[in-house]
Amino acid sequence: MRYADRLGLVLALPLIAGFALPFAGLRPNRIAAPVAEWLPHIFGWPAAAGVALVAVAALARSPLRLPLAALAVAGWLALLGLGASRLAEDAPAYARVSPGAGFWLGLVALVLLLADALARRKPAPVARLALLAATVAVLALVLRLWPDVSVLQEYAARRASFWAEAQRHVALALGSFAAAVVAGVPLGIAIQRTPRLHLPVMNVLTAIQTVPSIALFGLLILPLGWVAANVPGARAAGIGGIGMAPALVALFLYALLPIVTNTVAGLRAVPPSVSEAARGMGLAPRQRLLRVDMPLALPVILTGARIVLVQNIGLATIGALIGAGGFGTFVFQGLGQTAPDLILLGALPTVALAFAAQVIFDALIDLLPGRRP
Amino acid sequence: MIGLHNLSKHYDDLRAVDDVSLSIETGSVVAIVGTSGSGKSTLLRLVNRLIEPTAGHVTLNGQDTRDMPAFELRRRIGYVIQDHGLFPHWTVARNIATVPRLLGWPKDKIRARVEELLRLLSLDPATIGPRFPHQLSGGQMQRVGVARALAARPELLLMDEPFGALDPVLRGKAQADLRAIQQTLGSTILLVTHDMAEAIRLSDRVAVMRAGRVEQFGTPAEILSRPATAFVRDLVGEGERAFRFLSLIPATDLAEEGAASGQPLPRTATASEALDALIWQNAEALPLEGGGRISRAALLRAGHP
């Protein structure tokens, strides 16, 4: 066990599968069955051996694991792009190169290796933000090598609508998030102060959570359609039975529970001695809330906010089912057309967005004054 | 007889226990006293191999404990800890039956043993036995912890600050009870405490530990009268030395012929209790139950080494 640890040994399995299974699939057209292509076949044996060497070096127990794993992930992604271009050279114009099982397994192994190496270093919040920025920059560079990978071809075919849906997705997630924070925090404070309200409010919010998202989105069509038809100016303001309005309201409703729960939990966790001391020093109730209770409860409230933002980014995909747009549009189109690349075009940015939101929020929480990492 | 032979436990540069050798006579109580971080708890846990030593070994009645699986060794050694560690999901009776069950005793033998132990610790088997730990008082939990450790008639009882969680009033009573039980059963006990007074009151021999080493190993009287190092002297303390010394002597040892007036002293009293009674009743001498008397002069003579 001097040269390898258990993690490296276990992750070697998917990595070996990454070499043994098809690295990419070449399809004569968008929805045809793929023809498997192996890594050595695409790049030749010497190049494949070189790649294997870097991967093995990253698996070995060494202080260089972090940089090696980072290099291996970036390299693995670049290989797919380069390989796709090679395969596309001798293929008909409508041919598509999509990632194969080998690529995915290898990627998972290398990303897990990288995640482990990072987790063990316990980077400080600022370092985590810097790492996120660096990841985005590297991805942007690597994606330039991907013009012939099918996902990017789907992207190229609908560049304009992609960014429009991206905007709608972010607007849905952030808009409902902001509304939930603005409404949820005061609601949390209110029910913390009026215990009589606590149970009924929590019961209603919990019941909302149990309604499946597609049903809640659908059910809101009716009341909002009524508002659009009967409230003057509502339609002009963009409120309608179909589209963004019911999605925004549904996401807002789902978001309330975590925000309210965490606001109450945060306020409850303020040590009674601290509250008492604030009272003893003559702080008025409002001053106590703003200067003592809220700052102390903030990390817990922000954790609730983080949960909500990540959850809303994911749930916003459902909005596509009722015409609210967002990345879900591509996911459901892709499902309808049995086009995996289109599914990926919707799913991957959603995951990336949620991931980035989590990293940024976690770092912000850790950066709050008085927090020890 | 239990033997600790050159036991050491090192964590990197830290020598938690450093070359400790002790022997514990069968039927005797040995207390390990030290400040926190002195390695006393580590030493205790080396004995039942909750921690494996870096060097050295333990013998249990002549048998090298390295030669048996750790879990089998632990079933032969009772273990009492400060927070009792009672299993919260089991009743008191089931808790006490832990080791006998692990050893596969027959059911009725276990039931009889549990009942016997509850009685021994003055707990009512009918009412306390079926209760769950969270329904007990602190003192009851402590006694159940002791009963569980004694259940399978262990060859050695290890106790790590067994009275640490009790308030001072309960602690005195629990200490007296333990000494009585130990004398009835003839148990061999190795006990860890930070309280020198407790060690002196309870044990036949005291080992004073500091920084992983034993500074002095001797009878309570020796520790009180001839502390080997400045550290031991500090731990014993300057105050009340005479009273502690007297507390080691049974009043009957100082009895003389003759009679005295006043309330008679019980035969189990210590010399320190006798002196207390004399001062309180402002008497020159007090009668001893069953004949004889104790005089103030005899007590003053005995109050120093």
Add this chain to the structure above:
Amino acid sequence: MKRWPALVLLAAMLAFLLRPALFVPLLAPLAPEGAPVIYDRAGLLSLTLAHLALVAGAMVPATLVAVALGIFVRRPAGEAFLPLSRVVTGFGQTFPPVAVLALTVPVLGFGTWPTLLALFLYGLLPVFENTLAAFSALPPSVVEAARGTGMTPRQRLWQVELPLALPLILDGVRTATVISLSTATIGSVVAARGLGEVIIAGLTSQNLAFVAQGGVLVAVLAILLAQGFALLSARLR
């Protein structure tokens, strides 16, 4: 905890499943003129059972695997995987259920299997997280006592650690089951049989009566199951 609201809910649900006609007046205002009020392409009872079977089929193996993994990473043999498993559970939540579902379709095709796999994967995280938390929350003195009394590692696990960790693990299973009941509805997008079918049919035919009956049925199932779990874990504590 009062039991009667749950019992009323259960009775109402059974009445609806067995005699849906009784509820027509309630739902009729939501249905378009002339359209059916009660979903008629399949029996609601059989769809409800299929829905439950889907969730159970995913949650039972997910619970077993997640608890086993949670125990494994806390043993010496699995310690090497603890930091990574924390990262994966932390960031696993960032994968939205739709994405997980959609991404399993290319591998497994349409039907029940991708939904089952997605629900399984999505169910692992809360159970695993709670298993880890439950084992970390064991009172150290009790763990020490279990070792000190001479239990073998296996005896410690089965007789002491697992029984004490169970209520918290059950809370994780409850969370995962409620999420999974709701996520299973999305499975109908990829043709898994369940109550999602009713909701999707309602969305595509603009029949909100379908959306309401499907959605409310799932919500009631979730509330009843959550209550059941709460009852069970209260009994274990």
